[in-house]
Amino acid sequence: MKSPDLRHLTLSFILLLLSASVLALPDDRNQPITVDSENLNSNGKNLFIYSGNVVITQGSLQVHADKVEIHGNNAGKFNKVIAIGKPARFQQKVLGSVNPLSGSAQRMEFMANTNTLQLTGEAYVDRDGNTLTADHIDYDLATEQMKAQSKSGERVEMIWKPEQKASQQPDSDSSSGSEQKAKP
Numbered sequence: 712m713k714s715p716d717l718r719h720l721t722l723s724f725i726l727l728l729l730s731a732s733v734l735a736l737p738d739d740r741n742q743p744i745t746v747d748s749e750n751l752n753s754n755g756k757n758l759f760i761y762s763g764n765v766v767i768t769q770g771s772l773q774v775h776a777d778k779v780e781i782h783g784n785n786a787g788k789f790n791k792v793i794a795i796g797k798p799a800r801f802q803q804k805v806l807g808s809v810n811p812l813s814g815s816a817q818r819m820e821f822m823a824n825t826n827t828l829q830l831t832g833e834a835y836v837d838r839d840g841n842t843l844t845a846d847h848i849d850y851d852l853a854t855e856q857m858k859a860q861s862k863s864g865e866r867v868e869m870i871w872k873p874e875q876k877a878s879q880q881p882d883s884d885s886s887s888g889s890e891q892k893a894k895p
Contacts, residue, residue, distance in 0.1 A: 736804050739770030748779075757783035765794075771804035771811065776819075794819040798833060805838075812838045816848070827851050834859070840872045 749763025759781040767774040776799035782791040794801075795818050802813035817832025827849060830836070834848040845859035845867040859867045 736771050736806065739772055739803070742770035744769045746779075756787065757785065773800075773802050775800045788823070790823045792821045792823075798835075808839050810837075810839055812836075825851075840870075842868075842870045844868045 745768045746761060746765070747767075748761040748765040751759065751761050753759045761779045762777065765774075765776045765779045767779070774794060776794040776796040778793075778795045780791075780793040780795075781789055782793075783789045796815075798815040798817050799819050800813070800815040801819070802811040804811045814830065814834075814836040816830035816834040818830070820829045820831070821827070822829070830848040830850075832846065834843075834845050836843045836848065843857070843859060846861045846865065847859065849858040850856075859869075861867050
């Protein structure tokens with residue numbers, strides 16, 4: 712097994728998982744990648760299967776899954792990465808967000824040839840309290856387009872929190888005699 716190839720595959724999956732619309736912390740990409748699992752099975756060139764409490768970290772990025780499969784082609788390039796769990800989860804600190812971006816699904820699949828991420832089975836994404844919940848979420852990393860679907864009889868739910876402007880502070884001392892000006 713070639714260690715650098717495996718590290719490259721894992722790094723590519725992690726970076727592409729969230730890279731398009733979300734700006735990860737700049738230093739994350741320069742941090743070492745750590746993959747911890749109870750087991751690793753590989754054919755040595757185009758299939759790597761981690762199983763048993765898989766934890767992948769790089770900087771602020773964390774991926775937790777029961778199983779992670781990295782599939783490659785005969786040329787040594789990866790073409791698909793699958794994370795499976797009950798649920799599989801990810802989170803990463805991002806620029807411009809108070810809380811880490813987080814998400815979960817029973818299955819997360821990244822397809823390199825189409826640059827897409829699919830979250831399937833109780834799919835959920837949260838960025839600062841703005842959430843998307845569906846049975847299946849497709850995300851095109853190049854165009855930043857999303858498509859969400861739910862099972863028959865269920866619904867897709869998206870919750871957008873109103874943005875708080877810095878000038879909109881709650882009136883903490885309304886009993887004082889000071890006059891407050893209305894803000895547009």
